[in-house]
Amino acid sequence: MNTRIFRTELRDEILGIVREPTALIFTVLMPIAFFALFATIFGDEGGFGIESLATYGAFGALSVVWTNPGVGLADARERGWLKIKRADGTPLGVTLSAKVAAALPYALITLTGIALVTRLTTGPMEMTQVLRIIAMLVLGALPFSLFSLAIGARFSTNAAISVLNTTLIPSVILSGLWFPLEMLPTWLGQIAVFLPPYHLGQLALAQVNGGPMWGHIAYLAGITVVGAVTAALAYRSAKA
Amino acid sequence: MEHVLEVRGLVHRYGDHTALSGVDLTVDPGECVALLGPNGAGKTTLVANVIGLIEGQADHIEVAGGHPRNSATRRKLGIVQQSVGFPRALTVEEIVDGAAIRRGQTLEAASQAIAEMGLTGLEKRRASELSGGQQQRLQLAMGLVADPVLLILDEPTEGLDVEARRRFWDTIRRRLDAGAGVLITTHLVDEAAAVADRAVVIDRGRMVADGTPDELRRRLPDRRITMQTKTPASVIRALDTVETVEVRDGRTVITTTDSEQVVRALFALDPEASDLTVATASLEEVLIAITNHEEVAA
Numbered sequence: 001m002n003t004r005i006f007r008t009e010l011r012d013e014i015l016g017i018v019r020e021p022t023a024l025i026f027t028v029l030m031p032i033a034f035f036a037l038f039a040t041i042f043g044d045e046g047g048f049g050i051e052s053l054a055t056y057g058a059f060g061a062l063s064v065v066w067t068n069p070g071v072g073l074a075d076a077r078e079r080g081w082l083k084i085k086r087a088d089g090t091p092l093g094v095t096l097s098a099k100v101a102a103a104l105p106y107a108l109i110t111l112t113g114i115a116l117v118t119r120l121t122t123g124p125m126e127m128t129q130v131l132r133i134i135a136m137l138v139l140g141a142l143p144f145s146l147f148s149l150a151i152g153a154r155f156s157t158n159a160a161i162s163v164l165n166t167t168l169i170p171s172v173i174l175s176g177l178w179f180p181l182e183m184l185p186t187w188l189g190q191i192a193v194f195l196p197p198y199h200l201g202q203l204a205l206a207q208v209n210g211g212p213m214w215g216h217i218a219y220l221a222g223i224t225v226v227g228a229v230t231a232a233l234a235y236r237s238a239k240a
Numbered sequence: 241m242e243h244v245l246e247v248r249g250l251v252h253r254y255g256d257h258t259a260l261s262g263v264d265l266t267v268d269p270g271e272c273v274a275l276l277g278p279n280g281a282g283k284t285t286l287v288a289n290v291i292g293l294i295e296g297q298a299d300h301i302e303v304a305g306g307h308p309r310n311s312a313t314r315r316k317l318g319i320v321q322q323s324v325g326f327p328r329a330l331t332v333e334e335i336v337d338g339a340a341i342r343r344g345q346t347l348e349a350a351s352q353a354i355a356e357m358g359l360t361g362l363e364k365r366r367a368s369e370l371s372g373g374q375q376q377r378l379q380l381a382m383g384l385v386a387d388p389v390l391l392i393l394d395e396p397t398e399g400l401d402v403e404a405r406r407r408f409w410d411t412i413r414r415r416l417d418a419g420a421g422v423l424i425t426t427h428l429v430d431e432a433a434a435v436a437d438r439a440v441v442i443d444r445g446r447m448v449a450d451g452t453p454d455e456l457r458r459r460l461p462d463r464r465i466t467m468q469t470k471t472p473a474s475v476i477r478a479l480d481t482v483e484t485v486e487v488r489d490g491r492t493v494i495t496t497t498d499s500e501q502v503v504r505a506l507f508a509l510d511p512e513a514s515d516l517t518v519a520t521a522s523l524e525e526v527l528i529a530i531t532n533h534e535e536v537a538a
Contacts (some may be wrong), residue, residue: 008341012330019329080326084382087291087321088342089314 013102031060032113054204060110065145073152074160146227152232252257252296267421274436308436318383333363338381357381372399463499469513
């Protein structure tokens with residue numbers, strides 16, 4: 001029965017995004033547009049190869065999964081719709097996982113857009129490598145959506161938008177997703193290893209340079225557990 | 241008979257504020273209980289506990305045979321809450337279908353609930369575009385879809401026009417006849433009293449009265465006499481058992497604890513007095529008297 005409920009919840013979430021796409025246009029198109037702009041301006045200097053799909057793609061995936069589930073949950077809570085869902089007996093895990101799952105197709109659209117820009121600016125790429133990068137980024141983005149839900153369960157819609165947006169950009173810059181860490185002051189670059197987006201970017205980058213993956217996978221798996229517990233606790237104690 | 245709702249000794253605190261202090265409440269199958277009380281009395285906190293949104297401390301709490309925090313239990317309830325809003329993007333049909341699926345019901349049950357609440361023809365309309373009354377009916381349709389053993393309705397007629405309210409009470413009567421229990425909070429006290437088998441009054445977190453509407457009305461012995469008479473108010477005020485006298489729109493309105501004696505005295509004073517009515521206190525007046533002045537033992 002929970003599968004049927006999950007399908008319905010997922011359908012509702014996706015319909016909500018498709019029919020009211022304004023917010024998503026920003027989170028889906030903005031990373032693609034930024035990437036196209038940077039690639040156009042700096043493309044001739046090199047450095048916009050498939051590695052950029054890995055690092056900038058990590059930012060693209062994060063911009064969707066970090067903002068949309070949390071803002072959607074905060075909005076549902078403010079409207080009182082969450083109160084209906086909870087009184088209906090909709091299982092907690094189903095509600096939360098539907099919100100997470102609904103964001104993933106849109107992360108995929110962003111990554112496809114960034115991949116197309118990369119293809120246009122750098123020439124042909126090995127398809128299996130591209131697919132591996134995209135798969136890692138979509139799966140690796142999951143824990144971020146859980147933290148997003150935790151924020152959406154605690155803050156009003158406007159506050160959630162502010163919190164999520166103001167934490168996204170600094171964390172991706174400090175994680176080396178926009179610029180190589182070497183471009184940052186050494187002490188600032190050393191913070192990266194403590195930031196989850198860094199590990200997502202490195203995991204994707206490992207698909208290109210053959211670097212180690214398991215440490216990053218373990219880190220992301222760990223924060224997935226922490227994110228799930230945090231989201232569940234925040235949701236349970238949220239004012240409906 | 242097994243209760244469909246049984247609450248014993250429910251205490252709920254918000255920080256230092258005690259919203260409910262030891263409330264007992266039962267609802268039987270086929271019984272409609274009106275939960276009454278002034279704003280801030282604790283009604284919504286009680287309902288929120290009963291539908292599992294919050295959890296206070298209770299000696300015993302059982303709803304539809306289970307604990308209200310249990311999801312499976314809540315799926316057996318039909319719930320209408322205050323201050324809810326629907327997602328901007330979903331249609332009436334999608335929302336009621338979703339409610340049916342969450343409760344393990346068929347989409348046919350969803351269609352029936354839509355029809356029962358008079359929403360046929362609005363299935364494809366987005367719920368956020370409905371009027372306040374239509375949204376209230378939509379929420380009730382979601383509640384009815386599970387064929388619930390207990391309906392818990394928090395101000396369900398808020399925003400409904402006269403026709404919609406009539407349809408609503410007809411629906412409630414049908415569900416009662418079919419054996420469902422109903423717990424209802426409403427500020428339309430006398431409207432609820434027409435359907436309720438029992439009225440429970442809570443005030444400042446404590447239950448202060450529990451009985452049939454007639455039993456509660458009898459707790460306020462005052463009768464109101466209205467008539468046209470030439471006898472001055474000062475003379476009437478001096479009669480035994482008369483409590484208040486007012487002249488409104490040319491008619492004299494008298495409250496008394498012994499209407500028969502006062503009516504006889506009034507006709508003795510003015511044999512041509514006319515347009516006489518004698519009314520008992522309304523349940524709303526009883527409620528005001530109970531919650532403003534004194535506790536009434538259950």
